[in-house]
Amino acid sequence: EAGVAQSPRxxxxxxxxxxxxxxNPISGHATLYWYQQILGQGPKLLxxxxxxxxxxxSQLPKDxxxxxxxxxxxxxxxxxxxxLEDSAVYLCASRRIRRGNTGExxxxxxxxxxxx
Amino acid sequence: SxxxxxxxxxxxxxxxxxxxxxxxxxxxxxxxxxxxxxxxRGLVHLILIRSNEREKHSGRLRVTLDTSKKSSxxxxxxxxxxxxxxxxxxxxxxxxxxxxxxxxxxVRA
Numbered sequence: 442e443a444g445v446a447q448s449p450r451x452x453x454x455x456x457x458x459x460x461x462x463x464x465n466p467i468s469g470h471a472t473l474y475w476y477q478q479i480l481g482q483g484p485k486l487l488x489x490x491x492x493x494x495x496x497x498x499s500q501l502p503k504d505x506x507x508x509x510x511x512x513x514x515x516x517x518x519x520x521x522x523x524x525l526e527d528s529a530v531y532l533c534a535s536r537r538i539r540r541g542n543t544g545e546x547x548x549x550x551x552x553x554x555x556x557x
Numbered sequence: 558s559x560x561x562x563x564x565x566x567x568x569x570x571x572x573x574x575x576x577x578x579x580x581x582x583x584x585x586x587x588x589x590x591x592x593x594x595x596x597x598r599g600l601v602h603l604i605l606i607r608s609n610e611r612e613k614h615s616g617r618l619r620v621t622l623d624t625s626k627k628s629s630x631x632x633x634x635x636x637x638x639x640x641x642x643x644x645x646x647x648x649x650x651x652x653x654x655x656x657x658x659x660x661x662x663x664v665r666a
């Protein structure tokens with residue numbers, strides 16, 4: 442079974458520029474998550490999708506961040522315009538929904554963003 | 558906001574020793590999970606313990622959960638150099654999964 446795929450692995454941009462990250466979850470996984478992990482900290486949830494609907498985006502800075510999950514499969518996370526504090530690793534994870542079982546998350550390798 | 562808080566922040570041990578880390582949380586949970594993250598990589602699920610369970614084992618891992626104290630511990634026995642990583646607890650409540658800040662474990666050869 443293929444894992445969660447993310448691209449690009451690394452991205453360096455200047456502040457006020459835009460950037461997009463792509464995630465392809467494990468086939469059949471209905472739930473998809475985007476987390477932001479700042480160096481030395483734990484992952485912070487940005488947005489959670491169930492199929493192509495948003496379950497939780499309460500911590501997504503909506504003035505600059507946007508995310509979509511077309512057709513309930515791939516997802517894109519965009520930042521526009523980027524700020525210095527957006528420098529972080531953006532982790533995508535997916536989970537299969539089983540009745541009565543919250544289940545484990547499967548993570549991609551992450552996309553490391555550096556904003557100069 | 559992060560639900561879990563791990564303790565200690567960092568731990569350095571000799572190969573073959575045991576490593577213990579703790580996680581405290583604030584609200585009720587459905588289950589608690591532990592993940593490992595090697596440097597520059599994604600997180601890997603280690604073990605899940607449900608709110609009605611008190612202890613669980615998986616290979617060299619032992620997890621305990623005390624819901625009255627809102628705390629969990631992860632024990633890694635007979636540590637190896639390959640166990641060098643950051644370990645995160647994640648609390649699950651109503652399908653929302655929240656991570657703590659993690660414990661960085663260094664195993665010295």
